Amino acid sequence: MALTLEQLNAADLATATGLLDGLYEHSPWIAEAALAQRPFRSLAQIKYAMAQVLDKAPVQAKLDLIRAHPELAGKAMETNTLTAESTNEQNKAGLTRCTPEELEHIRKLNAEYGKRFGFPFILAVRGPRGAGLAKAEIIETFERRLHNHPDFELGEALRNIHRIAEIRLNDKFGYTPELGNDVWDWQEKLAQHSDPGYAEKGQLTVTYLTDAHRACAQRISHWMRDCGFDEVEIDAVGNVVGRYKAATDDAKTLLTGSHYDTVRNGGKYDGRLGIFVPMACVRELHRQGRRLPFHIEVVGFAEEEGQRYKATFLGSGALIGDFRQEWLEQKDADGITLREAMQHAGLCIDDIPKLQRDPARYLGFIEVHIEQGPVLNELDIPLGIVTSINGSARYICEMIGMASHAGTTPMDRRRDAACGVAELALYIEKRAARDGTSVATMGQLNVPSGSVNVVPGRCQFSLDLRAPTNEQRDAMVADILAEIEAIAQRRGLRYSTELAMKAAAAPSAPEWQQRWEAAVDALGVPLYRMPSGAGHDAMKLHEIMPQAMLFVRGLNAGISHNPLESSTADDMQLSVDAFSHVLNQLAQEQQ
Numbered sequence: 001m002a003l004t005l006e007q008l009n010a011a012d013l014a015t016a017t018g019l020l021d022g023l024y025e026h027s028p029w030i031a032e033a034a035l036a037q038r039p040f041r042s043l044a045q046i047k048y049a050m051a052q053v054l055d056k057a058p059v060q061a062k063l064d065l066i067r068a069h070p071e072l073a074g075k076a077m078e079t080n081t082l083t084a085e086s087t088n089e090q091n092k093a094g095l096t097r098c099t100p101e102e103l104e105h106i107r108k109l110n111a112e113y114g115k116r117f118g119f120p121f122i123l124a125v126r127g128p129r130g131a132g133l134a135k136a137e138i139i140e141t142f143e144r145r146l147h148n149h150p151d152f153e154l155g156e157a158l159r160n161i162h163r164i165a166e167i168r169l170n171d172k173f174g175y176t177p178e179l180g181n182d183v184w185d186w187q188e189k190l191a192q193h194s195d196p197g198y199a200e201k202g203q204l205t206v207t208y209l210t211d212a213h214r215a216c217a218q219r220i221s222h223w224m225r226d227c228g229f230d231e232v233e234i235d236a237v238g239n240v241v242g243r244y245k246a247a248t249d250d251a252k253t254l255l256t257g258s259h260y261d262t263v264r265n266g267g268k269y270d271g272r273l274g275i276f277v278p279m280a281c282v283r284e285l286h287r288q289g290r291r292l293p294f295h296i297e298v299v300g301f302a303e304e305e306g307q308r309y310k311a312t313f314l315g316s317g318a319l320i321g322d323f324r325q326e327w328l329e330q331k332d333a334d335g336i337t338l339r340e341a342m343q344h345a346g347l348c349i350d351d352i353p354k355l356q357r358d359p360a361r362y363l364g365f366i367e368v369h370i371e372q373g374p375v376l377n378e379l380d381i382p383l384g385i386v387t388s389i390n391g392s393a394r395y396i397c398e399m400i401g402m403a404s405h406a407g408t409t410p411m412d413r414r415r416d417a418a419c420g421v422a423e424l425a426l427y428i429e430k431r432a433a434r435d436g437t438s439v440a441t442m443g444q445l446n447v448p449s450g451s452v453n454v455v456p457g458r459c460q461f462s463l464d465l466r467a468p469t470n471e472q473r474d475a476m477v478a479d480i481l482a483e484i485e486a487i488a489q490r491r492g493l494r495y496s497t498e499l500a501m502k503a504a505a506a507p508s509a510p511e512w513q514q515r516w517e518a519a520v521d522a523l524g525v526p527l528y529r530m531p532s533g534a535g536h537d538a539m540k541l542h543e544i545m546p547q548a549m550l551f552v553r554g555l556n557a558g559i560s561h562n563p564l565e566s567s568t569a570d571d572m573q574l575s576v577d578a579f580s581h582v583l584n585q586l587a588q589e590q591q
Contacts, residue, residue: 043170054158113145126164221242235351237314256367259305421442445461525574
């Protein structure tokens with residue numbers, strides 16, 4: 001019989017500790033200490049309480065917990081001495097059915113890992129979906145994590161232990177994150193579409209208006225219809241737009257959504273999570289036959305990443321009237337203009353101006369997005385409240401010196417462009433760190449026609465500079481540009497800088513941020529406020545209407561723009577619940 005919160009909250013300490021037995025391997029002290037925070041309002045609150053107990057524990061206690069876990073497919077499995085919970089988990093992952101070759105390989109990995117770190121490899125083998133990881137993925141993860149820094153791997157082991165405990169707690173309470181599973185499944189299915197050259201390698205790449213991109217648009221539009229949206233269309237820039245109507249036609253509209261294009265060899269959840277979370281909410285409203293006092297408009301923005309053409313935010317930009325005709329003549333790597341790509345896709349370019357939204361008819365814009373960073377993951381917090389989207393500036397630059405013979409040019413006679421850029425790279429690292437919340441990146445570095453025996457005469461590089469406020473960003477930009485000038489003067493170099501993009505910071509509208517906060521608090525999840533270092537479609541909509549974002553924790557140190565990008569169905573469920581809560585808040589306010 002499934003455990004209930006009422007039972008757990010009402011039980012005496014010894015009984016309650018027994019009810020939570022087995023969550024953390026041979027370590028009942030974690031649950032016992034967490035029970036001091038009763039009464040619990042949700043499973044999420046229990047999970048965080050236990051994570052906090054372990055976070056505050058001494059390092060030795062953490063090591064003892066890790067070492068209490070069995071090796072994967074190790075001796076405990078072979079001798080049938082695993083706990084019932086571990087047996088169930090390893091069985092679901094297929095580890096109890098390994099071939100002799102697989103067992104031998106895993107044994108070697110166990111030995112190498114134990115020698116390097118001093119504790120066993122820990123992996124939540126039931127995975128982010130809870131259904132079990134494939135053996136190949138388990139082995140691949142094992143091999144990858146062998147190369148982590150010991151301190152990082154200690155944290156990663158503990159995070160996986162928390163995930164194991166989360167799944168075990170769900171089992172005790174008979175809880176399944178059904179909507180989170182659906183959101184997970186939509187993203188997995190959509191990831192089947194990928195551009196040529198990447199699909200063959202099992203990599204995900206969906207760039208603007210390719211066959212894969214258009215297939216994604218069709219798939220999303222079909223799912224929207226299945227969910228009960230009243231109107232679904234693919235608009236003149238390729239946005240997928242679904243509308244769920246209000247009880248009355250003259251009501252205002254809540255706008256939400258995110259993008260479905262990806263970076264090259266990227267992840268499955270960046271952007272797409274923000275499409276499928278509101279879709280799940282609309283489907284539930286439709287199943288209940290419920291209409292709200294406002295329309296819901298969910299947009300799968302066609303382009304945000306700027307991977308095929310230099311212009312970015314084409315999808316969300318069109319909705320605010322920011323689509324420039326000169327963009328149509330931009331060419332991709334194959335020489336295909338944006339105009340040609342849009343015509344080939346059957347889009348009506350003349351209709352793009354008609355896409356501009358009238359802000360007077362909208363309540364605002366909200367967006368759910370995977371965090372794309374390590375903060376929530378490290379804090380063991382599933383949801384984050386975005387306070388502002390960082391302002392940014394991007395530059396394409398070149399340092400110019402004199403190419404000369406590497407053997408005959410004395411060190412004090414050189415005009416080495418690459419060394420000048422290297423000096424700048426170290427400076428921007430220190431300058432951004434000085435602010436605490438600024439970031440600076442030299443993501444591209446190239447010595448054209450470079451040779452092993454030639455002093456570099458030219459060095460091309462990029463700068464990506466971001467900060468929570470425009471003033472902080474501009475101060476950093478000014479300092480870095482001044483440093484480029486100083487380096488060039490000191491080293492006898494010339495340089496050029498071209499501003500490629502500048503975006504203003506987008507602070508969250510206070511009333512909308514507060515709605516997200518109320519929703520997260522209602523779930524029993526701690527409130528954590530944070531800026532967004534990445535750009536989002538919300539920063540475009542911010543130009544014409546109030547906006548606010550909700551972040552969802554990522555796995556694998558929160559990595560994004562990477563195939564390892566991931567999140568759990570449990571955290572996705574929490575984001576669906578938070579979104580539904582915001583809808584209900586708005587409905588009450590509109591009555």
